[in-house]
Each structure stands twice: as C-alpha cells, then as structure tokens.
Amino acid sequence: MSDAPKDLPEASERRLEEIEHGLFTSDLSVNEFLLVKEAGYHPLGLVMGSSIYHTGLQTRKWGESQELTKLTEAMYNARELAMTRMEEEASELGADGVVGVRLDVNYYEWGKDAAEFIAVGTAVKAEDGVSRRNALGKPFTSDLSGQDFWTLLRTGYLPQGLVMGTCVYHIAHRGLGQTLATTGQNVELPNFTQALYEARELAMTRMQDEASQLGAAGVVGARLEEKTHQWGSHTIEFLALGTAVTRTADEITLTPPVTIISLDH
Amino acid sequence: MSDDLPEAAHGRLQGGAFTSGLSVADLAACHAMGLEPVGLVQGFCAMQWGYGPARTGFGGGLGMGFASGLAPSVARGGYVENYQCPHAMVSAEHRQWGQNYEQTWVEQSWHDGYDAASRRMLEEATALGAHGVVGVVDTVASLVESGVVEFHLLGTAVVVSGLERPATPWTSSLAGQRLAKLFEAGYAPVSTIAVVSSVRVWASCMTEYFMGSGAGLWSSPSDSVEIDQLVSARTRARQLVRERARSQLRGDELHGVDLRVSEREPGPGDIDIEVQLRGNRVRRARPADPLTFPRPTVALS
Amino acid sequence: MTGAAPSPNASGDLPAAVRQALAVAEPVGGARAGLTSDLTIDETLILHSVAWAPRDLVVGLSVQSVPSSIWSWGSGEIELASRAHARAFAHAVARLHAEAVAVGAHGVVGVHVERRILASHIEVELVGTAVAPADAPRIPDGQVFVSDLSARDFALLLAGGWRPVALAVGASFTYAPRRAVGAALRQQTQNVELTNYTAALYDARSTAMERMQRAALDAHGAGIVDVTVTEGPLRFAAHAIGFTAWGTVVVPASSSQTIDPLTVVSLDDAVNAFDVAPLA
Numbered sequence: 001m002s003d004a005p006k007d008l009p010e011a012s013e014r015r016l017e018e019i020e021h022g023l024f025t026s027d028l029s030v031n032e033f034l035l036v037k038e039a040g041y042h043p044l045g046l047v048m049g050s051s052i053y054h055t056g057l058q059t060r061k062w063g064e065s066q067e068l069t070k071l072t073e074a075m076y077n078a079r080e081l082a083m084t085r086m087e088e089e090a091s092e093l094g095a096d097g098v099v100g101v102r103l104d105v106n107y108y109e110w111g112k113d114a115a116e117f118i119a120v121g122t123a124v125k126a127e128d129g130v131s132r133r134n135a136l137g138k139p140f141t142s143d144l145s146g147q148d149f150w151t152l153l154r155t156g157y158l159p160q161g162l163v164m165g166t167c168v169y170h171i172a173h174r175g176l177g178q179t180l181a182t183t184g185q186n187v188e189l190p191n192f193t194q195a196l197y198e199a200r201e202l203a204m205t206r207m208q209d210e211a212s213q214l215g216a217a218g219v220v221g222a223r224l225e226e227k228t229h230q231w232g233s234h235t236i237e238f239l240a241l242g243t244a245v246t247r248t249a250d251e252i253t254l255t256p257p258v259t260i261i262s263l264d265h
Numbered sequence: 266m267s268d269d270l271p272e273a274a275h276g277r278l279q280g281g282a283f284t285s286g287l288s289v290a291d292l293a294a295c296h297a298m299g300l301e302p303v304g305l306v307q308g309f310c311a312m313q314w315g316y317g318p319a320r321t322g323f324g325g326g327l328g329m330g331f332a333s334g335l336a337p338s339v340a341r342g343g344y345v346e347n348y349q350c351p352h353a354m355v356s357a358e359h360r361q362w363g364q365n366y367e368q369t370w371v372e373q374s375w376h377d378g379y380d381a382a383s384r385r386m387l388e389e390a391t392a393l394g395a396h397g398v399v400g401v402v403d404t405v406a407s408l409v410e411s412g413v414v415e416f417h418l419l420g421t422a423v424v425v426s427g428l429e430r431p432a433t434p435w436t437s438s439l440a441g442q443r444l445a446k447l448f449e450a451g452y453a454p455v456s457t458i459a460v461v462s463s464v465r466v467w468a469s470c471m472t473e474y475f476m477g478s479g480a481g482l483w484s485s486p487s488d489s490v491e492i493d494q495l496v497s498a499r500t501r502a503r504q505l506v507r508e509r510a511r512s513q514l515r516g517d518e519l520h521g522v523d524l525r526v527s528e529r530e531p532g533p534g535d536i537d538i539e540v541q542l543r544g545n546r547v548r549r550a551r552p553a554d555p556l557t558f559p560r561p562t563v564a565l566s
Numbered sequence: 567m568t569g570a571a572p573s574p575n576a577s578g579d580l581p582a583a584v585r586q587a588l589a590v591a592e593p594v595g596g597a598r599a600g601l602t603s604d605l606t607i608d609e610t611l612i613l614h615s616v617a618w619a620p621r622d623l624v625v626g627l628s629v630q631s632v633p634s635s636i637w638s639w640g641s642g643e644i645e646l647a648s649r650a651h652a653r654a655f656a657h658a659v660a661r662l663h664a665e666a667v668a669v670g671a672h673g674v675v676g677v678h679v680e681r682r683i684l685a686s687h688i689e690v691e692l693v694g695t696a697v698a699p700a701d702a703p704r705i706p707d708g709q710v711f712v713s714d715l716s717a718r719d720f721a722l723l724l725a726g727g728w729r730p731v732a733l734a735v736g737a738s739f740t741y742a743p744r745r746a747v748g749a750a751l752r753q754q755t756q757n758v759e760l761t762n763y764t765a766a767l768y769d770a771r772s773t774a775m776e777r778m779q780r781a782a783l784d785a786h787g788a789g790i791v792d793v794t795v796t797e798g799p800l801r802f803a804a805h806a807i808g809f810t811a812w813g814t815v816v817v818p819a820s821s822s823q824t825i826d827p828l829t830v831v832s833l834d835d836a837v838n839a840f841d842v843a844p845l846a
Contacts, residue, residue, distance in 0.1 A: 031833045034833065144289060148288065148289035148290065151289050151290055152289045155292065186370065186371070186373075186374030187374075188310055188312050188313075189413060192415075193311045196408070196415065197271045198273045200309065201271055201277055201307075204284065204307075205277040208277060218284065219284040220287060220288070220292050221285075221286070221287065221289065222284050222286045223286065224286075224305075224307075224419060233408075242284065297580055297581075299580070299581025299584055396588070425588060429589075435588070439607065443607050443608070446608065446611060447607050448580065448584045449583065450607070452587065453587035453590055476631070476687065477685060477686025489630040489632045489649060490630065491631070491653075492630070496629050504625075510602060511602060516593050517593055517599075518602075519601065519603070520607065521603075521605070521606055522604040522623055524623070524693060544602070544604075549593045550586065551586075552594060555615050555617065556615050557615060558612075558616055559612070561722065561827040561828070562827055
C-alpha cells in the first residue's frame with residue numbers, strides 16, 4: 001500500500017525500507033517458515049506496534065459490583081493502538097497479513113498507572129499476487145503459528161483478524177452483615193456468581209462483535225484470560241482473544257487425517 | 266432458556282459468528298469428524314467456603330473434647346476411624362484420642378458448586394442447540410477473595426448434523442485429534458466427571474509424636490515405624506474418590522483420570538486431606554477392534 | 567517418535583462412525599463396567615495394539631516415622647534412614663501390588679513415584695495403572711509385576727521382545743565427612759581434591775546403586791531400564807546426603823523381535839499441537 005503511515009517513528013521506517021529491498025526477517029522457526037511458504041505465502045518481516053498507556057482512575061464502590069467502563073476502555077484502546085500500529089507497519093510492507101501475533105503488557109518502575117502494550121508478529125504476503133486483505137482493507141492479523149496457519153488454509157478458512165473483547169469488573173466486597181448472615185454454611189453466593197459470570201460473558205460478547213464487524217464466519221482458538229494487573233484482587237480484567245476466520249472459495253485440501261498413535265512421551 | 270444464566274449470556278448466545286476455544290488443529294479434526302462448533306460455552310458458580318461442623322463443633326477448643334476421654338462424634342455418615350491412646354496417662358496436654366473423619370459437608374458443598382457450574386454450561390449449550398461440548402476445562406480456585414471458591418467450566422459446543430439431539434448434551438475434556446481417536450477406538454463420550462473427597466486427621470498422641478511435633482515422653486525408637494493413622498487416612502481419601510467416580514459410571518468406563526491431592530496442616534497434628542478426581546466417562550459403542558502396533562519412527566530433528 | 571497405523575474403519579468414514587457411536591445408548595460387548603484408568607487415549611490405544619488393556623487405577627502408599635535425632639552430626643551411613651526408605655518403598659509397592667491383584671491384573675505400569683523425605687518421616691506414594699492382556703485369566707500373585715515405565719514404553723518393550731518383572735529401588739543416606747580444622751585452614755588457598763569427601767560420596771552412591779542391583783538380581787532380572795537417580799543434601803539437614811535410585815527390572819521374553827524404526831523429518835515444532843490447551 002502506498003498510503004504512508006502517520007505515526008511510526010523514523011527508525012522504524014528505515015528498518016522497514018531495508019525490508020522492502022528484499023531482506024526478510026521473521027521469528028518463525030524453520031518448520032513454520034517452510035509451512036508458510038507451502039501455504040503460498042512469503043514472510044516479509046517482523047512487524048510491531050507498541051503503546052504506552054496511562055490508565056485513568058476510576059472510583060469503585062466498595063459494596064457494588066459493576067463494570068469499570070473507563071478502565072475497560074483504556075485496556076481496549078491501548079491494545080487497539082498497538083495492534084493498529086503493527087497493522088500500519090505491515091501495510092507499509094505491502095503485506096496481506098500478519099501471523100504469529102503476540103500481545104504483551106509490560107509494567108515499568110517509572111510509570112505508575114502506565115503500562116506498555118506491545119504487539120509483535122510476522123508480516124506475510126500471498127505469492128500469487130491476489131490480495132488477501134480483510135473486509136476492512138487492512139492486513140489480516142492472527143496469533144496462529146505457521147503450522148496452524150497452514151492447517152487453517154487447508155481446511156478452507158482464511159484468518160481475518162485477531163479479535164478481542166475486554167471487561168474490567170469490580171466485584172463487590174461483602175459487608176460484615178452479609179458475611180455473618182451466611183456464617184456456618186457453605187452456600188452459593190449468587191451476587192458473586194452473577195458478577196463474575198456476567199463479566200466473562202461481556203468480554204466474550206465484545207470479541208464476537210469484533211468478529212461480526214469483520215464479516216467473520218467464526219472465531220478459532222478463543223481464550224479467556226483473567227488479569228488483576230495492579231488494581232487489587234477485587235478488580236479483574238477479563239480478556240477474550242481469538243482469531244476471526246472466514247470461509248474461502250478454495251476447496252478443502254486437507255487430506256483426511258490418518259490416525260496416529262503417538263509414541264511420543 | 267433458563268433464568269439461571271446472566272443477562273449478558275442470553276445476548277451473546279444469539280450472536281452471529283460461532284466462537285470456539287478450539288485450536289486450529291482441533292478445529293480441523295472436528296471438521297473431519299463431522300462436528301461443527303457453534304459457540305464457546307461456560308458455566309460459573311461462586312461458593313462461600315470454609316465453614317462447617319468442624320468449626321462450630323469443636324473449633325478452637327479441639328483438644329478439650331478429646332481430653333475428656335470420649336471419642337468425638339463429628340462425622341455423620343462417611344468414614345470415621347478412632348485411635349485410642351495406648352498410654353495409661355491422664356493429662357490436659359496428652360491426647361487420649363485420635364480420629365480420622367470424612368468431612369462430608371465439604372464434599373457436599375464442592376459437588377454442589379461444581380454441579381451448578383456444569384449445569385449452567387449445559388444450559389448454554391442447550392440454548393445453542395448443541396449435541397455435545399468438547400474441550401471442557403475447569404478451574405476451581407479463588408479469584409477474588411479467600412473464603413470464596415469459584416467453579417468455572419469452559420468448553421466448545423458442537424452440533425452433529427443428521428443426528429437427533431440428546432436431552433442433555435454429552436461432554437468431554439478431549440477435543441480434536443484425541444476425540445477422533447476415541448471415536449475410532451469405538452468409544453463415545455458421555456460426560457466429564459469430577460469428584461472430591463475430604464478427610465481430616467486429628468492426630469493421636471502416637472501419630473503426633475511420630476510426625477515430629479509431639480513432646481518426647483518416651484525414649485526414641487531404635488527403628489522406623491509406620492504411621493498407621495496417616496497411612497489409613499490418605500489411603501481412604503484416595504479410595505473414596507475412586508468409589509465415588511465408579512458409582513457414577515453405570516456400566517461405562519472412565520478414561521484419562523487425573524488425581525490431584527492437596528494437604529494442609531491448619532495446626533499441629535491436624536491434617537486436612539483433599540483429593541480431586543477428574544476423568545471422561547466414555548461408552549463402548551462397538552466391540553474392540555485394536556489398531557495394529559504402530560511402526561516406531563526416529564525423527565531427524 | 568511417532569508411528570502411523572491404518573484406521574480400523576474399513577470405510578474410513580469418520581463422520582459416519584461418530585454419528586453411529588453417539589447414537590449408542592447402552593455399552594456394547596467388550597466394555598469393562600466401572601473401569602477407571604488414568605491413561606491418555608493414545609496410551610490406551612497403544613496398549614490395545616499389543617493386546618493388553620487397563621484394568622483399574624491403583625494406589626499404594628506408606629509413611630515411615632524416623633527419630634529426627636538421626637540426622638544430626640555423625641559419621642558413615644545413616645542406616646536407620648536407609649532402612650526406613652527401603653521399608654516405605656516396600657510397603658507402598660506391596661499395597662499397590664495387592665490392589666492390582668484384587669482387580670485380576672497382570673501388572674502395574676506408569677507408576678508415578680511421589681516421595682518426600684522429612685526430618686521426622688519418609689513418605690512414598692505410588693499411583694499407577696493395573697493392566698492385563700485382554701480377557702486373560704488371573705495369574706499367580708507372585709508373577710504380577712510393578713513398573714514405572716509408561717504405557718507407551720511398556721508396549722514398546724513388549725514389541726521389542728522384553729518384559730518388565732519388578733521395580734528395583736536402592737537408597738543410601740550418609741553424613742558428609744568432616745575436615746579437621748587444621749586441614750581446612752591449610753587447604754584454604756590451595757586447589758586440592760578433598761579425597762575424604764570424594765570417597766564418602768562415591769561410597770554412598772555405589773551403595774545405593776548396589777542395593778538397586780541386588781533387588782534386580784533377587785527378582786531374577788536381566789537388567790534395569792529407565793533408572794531415576796536422585797542425590798543431594800537434604801533440605802532440613804545440610805550435612806546429611808541422600809542417594810536413591812530406582813528403575814524397572816526387565817527380562818527377555820523372545821529373542822526374535824526387533825522394532826525396526828523408520829526415519830522421518832517432522833515439521834511440527836517441539837510442542838504437541840493436538841493437546842487440549844488450558845483456556846484459563
């Protein structure tokens with residue numbers, strides 16, 4: 001793509017220029033590299049995006065379970081920024097997509113309430129010259145390994161994008177009265193159940209919404225992560241992550257698998 | 266759909282795209298088996314924890330009940346075993362009795378919590394019109410606050426075209442290739458099973474001494490001695506889960522069993538043993554037809 | 567290593583087999599009601615392929631109390647500890663064996679050894695899978711074997727013409743020798759071998775190995791495979807050192823079988839791509 005990205009630092013642009021002259025870098029293993037080639041794609045280079053984000057404060061009510069929308073927004077936007085920059089780097093290289101994306105969060109001593117969100121992956125381009133960009137005209141992203149990428153394509157799917165949904169939820173502390181009232185029994189705590197159940201459902205819903213926006217047929221490899229970051233035990237981020245996929249017109253070329261009894265340990 | 270599920274679940278389950286927790290390899294294997302993923306399903310339950318007859322019965326003053334010379338009768342139903350002091354000695358510090366007892370109330374609460382989470386996951390799966398749930402994983406832990414135990418189950422609901430829907434979806438912790446092998450071996454998944462046993466050891470004077478925390482009232486033995494009370498409690502705790510799991514099988518088999526043991530020592534001579542057993546209940550659907558022995562290979566890597 | 571075997575479904579139509587299996591309401595012939603096994607599906611299949619099958623999950627454990635005073639300063643072997651360790655293992659194996667005999671098994675494979683050595687007691691817990699050839703009658707109790715080989719190793723061993731007969735264990739606990747104060751001072755600036763240390767540790771290690779070998783000979787074995795050796799200072803008594811070794815005693819069953827491996831290049835990275843990854 002020719003539209004120059006706006007917010008990438010200079011060193012990054014120099015690095016990308018070198019890559020454009022034919023040298024490729026990738027953190028793919030030899031096995032993955034060969035499988036990506038086998039799938040008809042060529043690795044272009046390692047791309048990354050990062051964003052250091054200051055998360056705002058939000059008051060939490062001691063006795064009330066609620067979503068902390070401001071924190072949810074912060075966590076979401078920061079990751080989105082890192083991802084977008086990575087996509088820009090990939091665009092700069094003329095890539096069709098990015099495989100093996102890793103999303104990390106780093107905390108530094110110097111940054112109170114600040115965290116660095118990083119996205120790193122390998123940009124790839126289809127060798128037949130036909131664009132495989134997603135419904136939004138951007139390179140697709142996915143956290144699939146080279147092996148998974150090959151298998152997915154053979155199964156008749158194409159990745160559309162790494163999709164995520166997040167929900168930062170504050171779980172009410174129990175008041176003394178409540179605690180006393182249930183002393184002496186091991187019983188279900190409906191309020192806790194409701195709050196934690198709902199938070200997970202919200203994160204999963206948002207991930208599915210992202211997938212729908214991409215016109216995806218489904219999400220594979222969905223994971224649900226629980227992080228407390230640095231907010232204390234009653235405030236929890238639920239992060240749902242997965243790769244949205246669409247069906248391609250290509251026929252399914254994965255040969256029916258042969259049953260193998262593994263002699264592996 | 267049941268009112269047991271939170272608001273957000275209703276909305277999510279009506280969404281368009283399928284979501285699956287399956288890896289790409291597992292997805293490919295599911296396609297090969299004719300299982301179509303329809304959505305990620307979960308079930309959740311938070312239980313209050315840490316209370317029971319043990320606390321209210323003789324909490325704090327544990328020694329008192331024993332010193333009176335009578336065996337305490339705390340466990341109603343379940344395994345109990347008493348150990349009497351062999352010494353003719355009456356003293357406030359000397360334990361006259363030791364006891365192993367099954368904490369049936371702990372087991373009951375654990376099963377209640379697990380079953381509620383499991384039931385909710387199945388409700389979500391039913392709402393999606395699923396035949397089964399594959400790749401079920403569970404976590405039993407405290408996320409928010411001690412004194413609360415959370416049971417969370419997560420799996421991928423699947424439908425099988427051309428098959429009548431069962432009243433309750435089947436479940437399995439297997440997915441992908443391993444599930445395919447299960448079918449090829451002539452088995453069908455029925456359900457995941459998780460059971461627990463909880464046994465408390467209140468050490469007798471001898472056990473306490475042998476565990477190294479008692480006062481040395483008699484001379485050191487010149488040889489090693491088996492600590493019968495502890496061996497008995499641990500053996501029984503492991504037997505209980507196996508019996509419990511077996512009682513749920515009704516003619517089926519249990520495969521891939523995972524036995525997890527944890528022990529706490531809330532105080533000297535007081536040991537809390539918990540054993541969790543998980544496995545896949547499977548049904549033999551056609552007579553065994555073993556594969557030929559695989560040709561061993563050496564990977565050049 | 568991996569090996570391929572053709573599918574048992576002559577038609578090769580997996581979806582049809584899946585639908586058919588899911589429609590079955592009652593277990594059919596060949597099902598072993600109440601069977602409990604901790605084997606993975608791969609291990610079950612590989613066991614079936616050598617005409618063996620799991621019978622039940624079996625457990626054996628023992629806790630031996632030792633006077634904590636034995637760990638304090640002394641010299642030579644701590645015989646009471648070595649004896650307690652041997653006894654804890656013997657009792658645990660005997661209980662595991664009894665459980666296996668009770669379910670009519672011919673042996674126990676995949677035994678996980680959990681062991682703790684504390685100042686006041688030595689604990690051994692063994693968990694394994696009782697196995698037997700499919701539909702085989704009981705054999706005399708004395709012939710039921712215990713082995714820490716995995717089901718996969720067991721099947722491969724059978725295919726290669728060997729069979730396991732017993733678990734052999736050897737242990738030796740010893741006090742680290744002391745250096746005279748004068749010697750320690752003299753050696754402070756020199757590079758010298760501490761010959762008395764060398765000798766003591768060498769001795770203890772040999773003793774543990776020798777005891778394991780003695781156990782193997784008592785079981786009329788031809789050799790020991792998959793030996794696990796642990797050694798090092800004890801956490802609670804830095805001047806006491808423990809050496810233990812255990813492995814499976816094997817004997818040849820037939821001389822003509824070989825495994826004849828095939829060489830392959832795998833394109834998988836060093837992970838098992840088909841494992842169910844934990845989602846949390």
